[in-house]
Amino acid sequence: MELWLLTFIPPLLLMLYAQWKVSSTFGKYSKVVNDRNMTGLVAARWLLDQNNLQNVQVEITKGKLSDHYDPRVRVLRLSPDVANKPSVAALGIVAHEVGHAVQHAKAYAPLQLRNALAPVASIGSNFGWILVFAGLILYSMGTAFGLNLAWFGVALFGVAVFFTLITLPVEFDASARAKAMLRSTGLASVSETSGASAVLSAAALTYVAALLAAVGQLLYYVLLLMGGRRD
Template sequence: MSPLFWILTLPAMLLALYAQYKVRSTFEKYARVPNMHGISGLQAAQILMRNEGLEHLRVNQIPGELTDFYNPADKSINLSQGSVRPSVAALAIVAHELGHALQDRQGYFWLRARASIVGIAQIGSNLGVMLFFIGMLLGALQNSFAWNLALAGVVLFAGAVAFTLITLPVEFNASSRAREMLMRNGLVARQEMEGVSAMLNAAALTYVAAAAQAVSQLLYFVLLLFGARRQE
């Protein structure tokens, strides 16, 4: 862990810590604020699914808080325990996941692009890092095999970085759809939209932080591999 590593990655690490704090504190704040209709997240999901042509979806309840996700494989939205309470936070989270369902139904380009590289991203985030460090330990600057091994690791890891970057427009668009759905269906008052937006913005920050971490780590790998070789 050279000084270069900390220079490149520390800001992104701090942003990630702040993002986690922000999403947690925002959720805790608005989970205590009842929505104007007094409906639970599950009821809101049923209303939106009926009105937005998403009645084909399955709704599952899963443990935890902020663990919600949409699964395009089985067309289900999976809502955590914290998202089924009658709160402003629940409305934001449920609508966001249904925003992903709308993306899926409409064939949203960035959602399809992200799905197409899931396998590459999973391999790159694990195998890529491992190959890079094995190559460096074998002496990538003096050995062509080790160099190619480390380079292959960088390329694979770049696939994982691409996944985090493509995730950004997917998440931002889902949040935009969430706001529109809630207003269109009259589930939030204008004063409640402040809380909804705060929740969605805090969640979006976590994805920005994840992308920043991935990019900074990739930049470190590239500079370590190519920068050191230029000095030889």
Template sequence: MFWDPTFIILIPAIILAAYAQFLVSSRFAHYSKVKSTFGLNGTQLARQLLDNAGLYDIKIERIRGNLTDHYDPKNRIVRLSDTTHNSSSIAALGVVAHEIGHAIQDKEKYVPLIVRNAVVPVAQIGSSLSWIIFIIGLLMVSPVLIRIGILVFSAFVFFTLVTLPVEFNASSRAKKLLSSMGMPSKELEGVSSVLGAAAMTYVASAATAILQLFRMLFLSGAGRD
């Protein structure tokens, strides 16, 4: 019932998301086969970078999955995936350094990270519940519910936007950290290629969210006609 021409609005973002995912998969696969000259695996690099930053209390854990690496600020844990924790490839070390970048952001109270962490609960609700509220509002012809749905989804859009500087900054920190440890420029180019592709996925997410918001606004106007 809710299939309509406004879905066309999302096509550019869908194409961008598919392209970004292709870049991540292809570049990570390529540089996963190229071993770094560091002589460290992902876990060893993470520990050394954390210690160098004075973050001795942050633990490192292995987590299942492919590229499920992340920094948990609440529990102060860096979790490394099956594909990075024991790997000494350029791709793996780049991803690991990126996560340490997040840990250092947390230590330095990097404002965009603080803001993003603060809106996470609302954003998680906004990404799913907002459309339910919005559609009910359309069915009941309730301007109040329609506005609530849009407002809640707007929080998710804000989350995707504030995520961009957080991720770009973490990647920038990662490259500086690896460079300061003496990683050769040729290897740094590989790290930059992998992290640049990963950044595209966040750009695609933000673009999708923004276009979804435009679609909501268009549908809400049509619903009042």
């Protein structure tokens, strides 16, 4: 129980704080109308064209803060609150997603690595923990193979953790590109760029929290199996 508390609770608290920070910061700057009175949808198309990315389409998707760039089909999807509102927050989020599209167009290495790892990382995230506990149950029943199965589950989950780690430079670089774009194109004023940056910084905290949570979970599994090996 103490092991669980040490490896799960601190990252969970940081995650909850990060989610609150994103929600409150987005809520604040989504109420501030940008000087150009430009909706996120219009801003996305304009920034993509500025980067010679006419082949990237822009769509509206469901959900709150569900904005993302899909490299598989070269589509930038915006949530309704971002797509339909001329807010400072919308400018920041749109520029960030356009940053991902630019990364894709320029074959940014960390993004390519993350995309390559995505299928295995998804399997590791969804099934790694199942193999760990299934293996431990088999081992407790006297099946020596169970411990090997559990370690295989840890290895799979480790790929998911590495995927989360690679996500950090990808997201940080997209935000850096976003801030540079807002300044260089003149799309946002100095004060608007500052507000957009606050939104992006809050969002970045969620990725840091996700990494710490994943590392804590992996550490829990490793320590659990090491204890099992000593029995």
